[in-house]
Amino acid sequence: xxxxxxxxxxxxxxxxxxxxxxxxxxxxxxxxxxxxxxxxxxxxxxxxxxxxxxxxxxxxxxxxxxxxxxxxxxxxxxxxxxxxxxxxxxxxxxxxxxxxxxxxxxxxxxxxxxxxxxxxxxxxxxxxxxxxxxxxxxxxxxxxxxxxxxxxxxxxxxxxxxxxxxxxxxxxxxxxxxxxxxxxxxxxxxxxxxxxxxxxxxxxxxxxxxxxxxxxxxxxxxxxxxxxxxxxxxxxxxxxxxxxxxxxxxxxxxxxxxxxxxxxxxxxxxxxxxxxxxxxxxxxxxxxxxxxxxxxxxxxxxxxxxxxxxxxxxxxxxxxxxxxxxxxxxxxxxxxxxxxxxxxxxxxxxxxxxxxxxxxxxxxxxxxxxxxxxx
Numbered sequence: 001x002x003x004x005x006x007x008x009x010x011x012x013x014x015x016x017x018x019x020x021x022x023x024x025x026x027x028x029x030x031x032x033x034x035x036x037x038x039x040x041x042x043x044x045x046x047x048x049x050x051x052x053x054x055x056x057x058x059x060x061x062x063x064x065x066x067x068x069x070x071x072x073x074x075x076x077x078x079x080x081x082x083x084x085x086x087x088x089x090x091x092x093x094x095x096x097x098x099x100x101x102x103x104x105x106x107x108x109x110x111x112x113x114x115x116x117x118x119x120x121x122x123x124x125x126x127x128x129x130x131x132x133x134x135x136x137x138x139x140x141x142x143x144x145x146x147x148x149x150x151x152x153x154x155x156x157x158x159x160x161x162x163x164x165x166x167x168x169x170x171x172x173x174x175x176x177x178x179x180x181x182x183x184x185x186x187x188x189x190x191x192x193x194x195x196x197x198x199x200x201x202x203x204x205x206x207x208x209x210x211x212x213x214x215x216x217x218x219x220x221x222x223x224x225x226x227x228x229x230x231x232x233x234x235x236x237x238x239x240x241x242x243x244x245x246x247x248x249x250x251x252x253x254x255x256x257x258x259x260x261x262x263x264x265x266x267x268x269x270x271x272x273x274x275x276x277x278x279x280x281x282x283x284x285x286x287x288x289x290x291x292x293x294x295x296x297x298x299x300x301x302x303x304x305x306x307x308x309x310x311x312x313x314x315x316x317x318x319x320x321x322x323x324x325x326x327x328x329x330x331x332x333x334x335x336x337x338x339x340x341x342x343x344x345x346x347x348x349x350x351x352x353x354x355x356x357x358x359x360x361x362x363x364x365x366x367x368x369x370x371x372x373x374x375x
Contacts, residue, residue: 006288007361011280019346019367024159024187024324024358027213033276037215040269055268062268063259065275066220069282070204071195075257076228078221079266083186086205086221087115087153089261090182093231094151098123101149103141103179105131109159111207112184116153132161135314138169145173151180156194157187160353161313162297162324164188171200180227186210186219190281191323191360192290202227208270211323211360213277218270223258237263281361289361293323296359296368300325303372312354327375328354337375346371 011030014020020028029037043051064074080086092115096102102116106128116126129136129144136154145152152174157164167183174181182203185194189204190211196204204222208214223231233240233254240260241252254260281289301311304327312326328334338350348371349356357371 005362005364006284006292007280008284009362009364012362017345019363019370021357021359021363021367021371022347022349023191023211023213023360024162024356025349026209026216027190027211027360029215029273030213030277030280032280033213033273036276037269037273040272052268055272059259059266059268059271062271062275066271066278067222069278070189070222071197072222073225076222076225078223078258078261079271080205080219080221080262081217081267082111082219083184083205083207084111084115085219086203087112087182087184089221089235090151090203090205090223090231091115091119092234094180095230095232096122096124096150099125099148101125101127101146102151102153103127103129103144103149104153105129105136105155105158107131107158107160108153108155109184111186112153112155116151132158132163132313135163135320136165136170138166138173141170141173145177145179147177149174149177149179151182153182153184155184155187156189157322157324158313159187159324160356161326162187162315162322162356162358163313164192164320164322166319167194167201168199171202175200187324188322190278190286190289191293193286196222196224208274208277212274213281213360214273215267215270218267218274220271220274221258221261223261228258231261233260235261235263239264239266284361290323292361293359294321296363296365297321297323297325297357299365299368300327300357300359300372303369304375307372307375309375323360324356324358326354326356341371341374344370344374346374 063077067074067077171181180202183201185204185206189206207219209216309327309329314320334350334354
């Protein structure tokens, strides 16, 4: 690898000597985001409601900025707490009856599993494809789907081994069978570009704290405008209505856009962090970030394989690569190795299943080489 990374290192205040390769867990805040949040905190501290009011009044602007990052509009964005909130809004809002089916994978993170599984209490059938043994490819989905299937839910990138699904092809299979197609994008968005106007998905939901380099406790739901009135409002709050300042008119209609799903006061500072970090990523070029991340992870895979490590996640297939790599070796304790990497200033995730590495657009080849050397 040669040349500067797409995200300039001087855009971050990383601790000296820290090789941070753990964005699939929690990302780091860019300086621009840190500074913007500090301004809001200072305004709140100085003037209370007078300080925060300008930020609150700009919520439509924050939604527009977030929507633009995925090719959507602000009216299609709801500001939420976490990834699971987006799935829950859809799961509880769709008109699903006993015997209706949902298809998802058996290796989904809980945020994209429990919101669907709880529907079993209502007689909805949740079919779990036997992933990772059998990935959700278009052919596998086509064989699994049935006339009773109403929805297909999948993570763009799997949290454990980094398998990246072909969203466009899966959406076509789901729609051909009359099913909705919804996506948990938290492990891909920010590292790779996604335009909801070009990929025919019905809903997208993602937390901001990982590859999007925002705060924890904030997420967004993008819901295609044509589905707005097809998802019932099951978790309303005072901001779910058309005129939020007309407090005692309980008979008024819901808000005319996706903000109806926010319920009460949203995490304004979280939304500010999300919109600001998205602009940092867009300024660097998310396509360039994705190419850089794949080059780093390819470098890691080559070095780890040379040292006898197994690479999980069907990595040799270029179309399913992502920014997540999990490595393991039978004679190496991954917990002990992870702790040793941490002592060497290399931050990764380590579990009994292996070492998970997830570099971003500001990481450099030297950091990957340092990790390989520790193997």
